[in-house]
Amino acid sequence: QVQLVESGGGLVKPGGSLRLSCAASGFTFSDYYMSWIRQAPGKGLEWVSYIGGSGSPIQYADSVKGRFTISRDNAKNSLYLQMNSLRAEDTAVYYCARALRMTMFGVTYFYYYYMDVWGKGTTVTVSS
Amino acid sequence: QSALTQPPSVSGSPGQSVTISCTGTSSDIGSYNRVSWYQQPPGTAPKLMIYEVSNRPSGVPDRFSGSKSGNTASLTISGLQAEDEADYYCSSYTTGSTCVFGSGTKVTVL
Numbered sequence: 001q002v003q004l005v006e007s008g009g010g011l012v013k014p015g016g017s018l019r020l021s022c023a024a025s026g027f028t029f030s031d032y033y034m035s036w037i038r039q040a041p042g043k044g045l046e047w048v049s050y051i052g053g054s055g056s057p058i059q060y061a062d063s064v065k066g067r068f069t070i071s072r073d074n075a076k077n078s079l080y081l082q083m084n085s086l087r088a089e090d091t092a093v094y095y096c097a098r099a100l101r102m103t104m105f106g107v108t109y110f111y112y113y114y115m116d117v118w119g120k121g122t123t124v125t126v127s128s
Numbered sequence: 129q130s131a132l133t134q135p136p137s138v139s140g141s142p143g144q145s146v147t148i149s150c151t152g153t154s155s156d157i158g159s160y161n162r163v164s165w166y167q168q169p170p171g172t173a174p175k176l177m178i179y180e181v182s183n184r185p186s187g188v189p190d191r192f193s194g195s196k197s198g199n200t201a202s203l204t205i206s207g208l209q210a211e212d213e214a215d216y217y218c219s220s221y222t223t224g225s226t227c228v229f230g231s232g233t234k235v236t237v238l
Binding site for chain 1: 162166168173216219221224227228229
């Protein structure tokens, strides 16, 4: 079955770095855009970044631009988020999500702004 | 990019209908029919309920429907059931090819 499993979360000091991973299974990983979305404790969802199936295009939220880097390894069916210069406000559950992809009348559409499969999330805590 | 505006909470009795609004700007909802809705029961990951304003993914009950007018999108849950109790988030594509979520609405079944 289609599954996403995040890992790599933990406690890190302000200014520190962390690398999150997301292992995908049950679908052809390279065919899909992938995203990271986060949720601070007791707060709403915040989109963080997405990446195309071949590694581009890439987009980031303004709140993480210049500090976070999204990447993927299609041979390993894995998505990554390198987080540098971490701040207290980066504390959140980080979800990996697959973007919706549909084929109609022989044409494939990549709806990278709709997330149809989500992992369970990994918790990142930035605190001294 | 500021979060889309949703009411903090809505409630209804079983069998009733509730509607959640989601207000954006001309940079997101007002310019694109790329609105989605997600359901998040407590302690779980979000689930896609509506995409492209009013389309339901396979498996989502037809009690859930979406619409849009101007800068505001809406999610209506008809025939409210106990299992519909959850947080609901809207989301929209934005200029600059990014995404923005709403502030979230807690639906309570009385």
